[in-house]
Amino acid sequence: MQDMSHFLHVCFILFSFLATISNAQSNQFKGSKKYEGSSNLLDLEYHMGPILTSPINLYIIWYGHWNPNHQSTIKDFLYSLSSSSSPSPSVSDWWRTVRLYTDQTGANITNSISLAGEFIDSGYSQGKYLSRLSIQSVIKNSLSVKYRSLPLNYKNGLYLVLTSSDVQVQDFCRAVCGFHYFTFPSIVGVTLPYAWVGHSGTQCPGVCAYPFAWPKYSGTPGAHKGIMGAPNGDLGTDGMISVIAHELAEVSTNPLVNAWYAGDDPSAPDEIADMCLGTYGSGAGGGYVGQVYKDRMGNGYNLNGVKGRRFLVQWVWDPVRKSCFGPNAIH
Ligand SMILES: *[C@@H]1O[C@H](CO)[C@@H](O)[C@H](O)[C@H]1NC(C)=O
Numbered sequence: 459m460q461d462m463s464h465f466l467h468v469c470f471i472l473f474s475f476l477a478t479i480s481n482a483q484s485n486q487f488k489g490s491k492k493y494e495g496s497s498n499l500l501d502l503e504y505h506m507g508p509i510l511t512s513p514i515n516l517y518i519i520w521y522g523h524w525n526p527n528h529q530s531t532i533k534d535f536l537y538s539l540s541s542s543s544s545p546s547p548s549v550s551d552w553w554r555t556v557r558l559y560t561d562q563t564g565a566n567i568t569n570s571i572s573l574a575g576e577f578i579d580s581g582y583s584q585g586k587y588l589s590r591l592s593i594q595s596v597i598k599n600s601l602s603v604k605y606r607s608l609p610l611n612y613k614n615g616l617y618l619v620l621t622s623s624d625v626q627v628q629d630f631c632r633a634v635c636g637f638h639y640f641t642f643p644s645i646v647g648v649t650l651p652y653a654w655v656g657h658s659g660t661q662c663p664g665v666c667a668y669p670f671a672w673p674k675y676s677g678t679p680g681a682h683k684g685i686m687g688a689p690n691g692d693l694g695t696d697g698m699i700s701v702i703a704h705e706l707a708e709v710s711t712n713p714l715v716n717a718w719y720a721g722d723d724p725s726a727p728d729e730i731a732d733m734c735l736g737t738y739g740s741g742a743g744g745g746y747v748g749q750v751y752k753d754r755m756g757n758g759y760n761l762n763g764v765k766g767r768r769f770l771v772q773w774v775w776d777p778v779r780k781s782c783f784g785p786n787a788i789h
Pocket residue numbers: 554557558559560566777778
């Protein structure tokens with residue numbers, strides 16, 4: 459779905475042994491990794507809409523107050539998506555699974571994602587509390603200001619709104635860590651695919667930066683084998699990387715929410731990353747993130763990127779293998 463249900467996923471991990479979860483909640487768990495390796499339970503289907511097959515021009519809107527080091531980490535991740543120079547398993551190897559999705563004409567998702575522009579909204583143009591809809595006003599503002607505005611690229615533009623840790627967003631931390639959707643002509647003038655992801659560092663790292671942090675109410679992190687250090691030194695940022703990856707995979711395969719998704723309800727679809735929440739390596743399940751690597755400091759990662767960077771990114775659904783998959787899989 460367009461929501462990033464890490465919160466529900468963590469609940470699933472914590473409480474899956476309880477038989478008391480409501481039906482509504484258990485529906486939300488439909489896409490989690492319990493389906494890893496199985497093929498028939500899932501009804502992922504192509505609903506005939508467009509997908510992002512042209513080279514993507516990505517525009518970042520940095521909303522709020524950003525630490526330049528955190529911005530570099532995020533940009534290096536985005537540069538890594540189309541870089542062929544990183545050692546395997548790389549971020550671009552990870553994107554290969556997303557490329558397996560095709561449209562009616564048989565065209566695959568693009569392998570080219572370029573960072574085509576950045577806009578800095580350090581003045582919090584829409585305030586420090588954003589509704590879901592006001593994310594579209596953030597985009598509108600970035601396109602229409604007089605100074606250094608972003609281009610309105612309706613041909614192959616993808617807009618990524620990233621909010622700093624002091625910005626509250628409707629449903630952030632409670633139901634979502636990020637989402638993707640498309641803009642309405644009545645607000646922005648045209649229909650553009652976009653995604654939003656929040657920095658959860660001070661608000662809810664235990665929810666949106668899992669497995670680098672652990673929910674406060676669940677007892678001691680030390681007791682849990684899944685907890686690990688953040689490979690780029692800031693758990694809010696490292697947590698965002700996986701959510702950004704999740705949203706990019708989903709917005710590419712379901713930009714207008716009428717292409718690749720599972721489930722009968724297009725307003726709450728299970729998309730290709732929803733199906734693999736919490737899965738970062740082989741053998742994942744029951745709160746275990748799967749087999750990943752540890753750097754010399756003991757921080758967890760599963761992908762290599764540009765400039766020697768390492769990232770921990772969740773897997774996505776592989777339509778050929780019919781299972782969750784990532785390039786660090788152990789065969
Ligand atoms: C395009 O998608 C098809 C179907 O999943 C796959 O067989 C093929 O390898 C993909 N091509 C690329 C370049 O990823």
